[in-house]
Amino acid sequence: MVNPGGELNMQALLQQAQAMQQQLMSAQAELAEAEVEGTAGGGLVSATVNGKGEVIDVTIDPKAVDPDDPQETAQTIADLVLAAIRDAERAVGELQREKMGPLTEGLGGAGGGLGLPGF
Template sequence: MNPGGGMDMQALLQQAQQMQQQLMAAQQELEESKVEGTSGGGLVTVTVSGRGQVEDIRIDPKAIDADDPAETAQTVADLVLAAIRDAERAVDELQQQKMGPLAQGLGGGGMPGLPGF
C-alpha cells in the first residue's frame, strides 16, 4: 500500500513477475524430472516425466509364462496398467510438491488448466 491508501502497482507488478519466474522454474523442473511406477513386485516398471508423459516401460522376463501366452498377455497388460497408475500417482505428488506452493501464493485456489491442480 502507498501512503495515499491505494495499492502500490509497482510492488504488485514485481510480485507478479517474481511469481511468473517461480512458475517457469517449477515447470522446467517438472520437465526434467522422472518418476517411476512399479507393479507386480517390480515385474513391470514405468518411467514417466514430471509432466505425465510415459517415457519407458520395462517388463521383467519373469512376468512371461511361455506355457500360457493368453493368460500372460492379460497379466502383463494388467501389470503395465497398474505401473502406469502408480507412476501417475507419483507425478501428482511431484506436481503438488513443485507447484503447490505457487498455488498457495495465488490465494490457494489451485491452478486451473494445469494438470493435477
C-alpha cells in the same frame, strides 16, 4: 502493497507478479526434466513417466512371461503395465503438487486460474 495514502502500489504488485512468474517458470522447468518410476507385480513391470505425466518407458521383466500360458500371461502383463503406469502417475501428481502447490495457492487454489494443462 498499499502506500501511506491508501492507494495500491502498482509497482510493488508488478514486481511481485514478475517474481511469482519466474518461480512458476522455474518449477515448470524442473518438472519437465523430472522422471518418476512406478512399479507393479513386485517390480516385474515398471513404468517411467516424466514430470508432465507422459509415459516415456515401460520395462517388463522376462520372469513375468509364462510360456505355458500365453493368453493368461498377456492379460497379466497388460494389467501390470496399467498398474505400473498408474503408480507412476500418482508419483508424478505428488511431485507436481510439491513443486507447484506453493505457487498455485497464491493464485486461487490448486491450479485454479493458472490455465496450465496438468496443473
